[in-house]
Amino acid sequence: MSIELDAVSKSFGAVEAIRNVSLTIGQGEMFGLIGHNGAGKSTLFKLMLGLLPASAGAVRMNGVPTSSAQFRQVRRRIGYLPESFVSYDNLSGLEVLQLFADLKQVARAECGRVLRRVGLAHAASRRLHTYSKGMRQRLGFAQVLLGDPELIFLDEPTNGLDPEGIADFYGILHEAQGRGATIVITSHILADIQDRVDRLVILDAGKVAALGTLADLRSRQVLPSHIEVRLPPGGADKVGPALAHLAGVTIILDGEHATIACAAALKAQVVAALAPMLLDVSIREPSLEDLFLGYGGHHARAH
Missing domain, CATH: 3.30.70.100 (Alpha-Beta Plaits)
Structure with a gap:
């Protein structure tokens, strides 16, 4: 699934959070979105997900505007992991995943496979309040994978993961990319993503400061x-x-x-x-x- 942002801006009162951003993310691309706190990363995520309307410009996925009625069908093919994954502590990991499966209209039978894939099969029956931060993050990633989404949005996805968990996480992402999924990822841990994304955009004060491959950015900066x-x-x-x-x-x-x-x-x-x-x-x-x-x-x- 491709994404196109055409001169997109977003204001909250007098604050212009996103300023005239234009970019295209191709199908099957792993795309990095980086910027310091307050640069506009989360706002841009919400604009691309259709959770916020743009103040100006247009956001399209596979040519479908996020502001249109048809986008509801496109949204069903999207997986999203917010920066902080929160769910019901009194439910087991399997029950949480089954809840998401119902919301996504995915067969519950898929939950066991996905839990195994993220390394949580052993904790499927445990209540969420017993999960560590890393286990909660894995469960959040599991709900993203339900239904094999064509577009995956990940906001600071490796929070709480140890080095082995981070390696597993990117291994799963590359499998999804191999199936043709488009992946948009934001991270403060720049060393983790620098050799893994195909291209990236650097946001600064809501504007595109740089866009391209890592080699492109190196050649332009002349460091x-x-x-x-x-x-x-x-x-x-x-x-x-x-x-x-x-x-x-x-x-x-x-x-x-x-x-x-x-x-x-x-x-x-x-x-x-x-x-x-x-x-x-x-x-x-x-x-x-x-x-x-x-x-x-x-x-x-x-x-």
């Missing part, structure tokens, strides 16, 4: 690559002279280790110049968090 090297005794004195012919290179020496910051186009020349003296080398490209900060997301959390 330096960092080459970290380990040198033999006495090697540190040779680094400066070896790189003197390269302009715009910054060298930080720390005993037998050196970090060289340079433009991406110079990486090969730096490594070639230092090759005779290298004991070890690693290259760190700008992370999504580096890019986020560079595009104005100054309130990003460090993870």
Whole structure:
């Protein structure tokens, strides 16, 4: 299922939460939506889900406007996990899932399969008040998967999950994507999503600050690559002279280790110049968090 936002704005009184946002998300794409608190991520989610009307512009899914009567049928093919999944503590995990199955008009028989897929089969009969935060998050993800939705919205979905749980979560998402599902995901844990989304948008004060693949954003920001090297005794004195012919290179020496910051186009020349003296080398490209900060997301959390 594709999504199209055409010059969408949303105001709450005098506050303009979303400002003239235009973007298209293709079918089968895993799309990241990032921005600091107050950037407009949750508002944009609600606009795309049809939970809020746009003040200006249009939101369409597979060409169907979210403001139209026909959108009710489209909405049945959508799965959504809000940032905080809340349900009835006195119900068991299976009963909660059966409730969602009834709401979605999905056969209850599917609940057991979905609970197994998210690793909760052992806790199906336990009351929700005994669930940990991570287990509640898995249950919330389970209700998203009911009915094999064609479009999945996930708001901070890895809250409370341990590293194994996060890996399982993305494994399930890639299975859904393999079936053709479109996935829109927002996360503050930028390191988790940077190598998993196909494209992403960075929101800043309700506007699109950047849109594209991670490679696109790196090329536009022109942030330096960092080459970290380990040198033999006495090697540190040779680094400066070896790189003197390269302009715009910054060298930080720390005993037998050196970090060289340079433009991406110079990486090969730096490594070639230092090759005779290298004991070890690693290259760190700008992370999504580096890019986020560079595009104005100054309130990003460090993870």
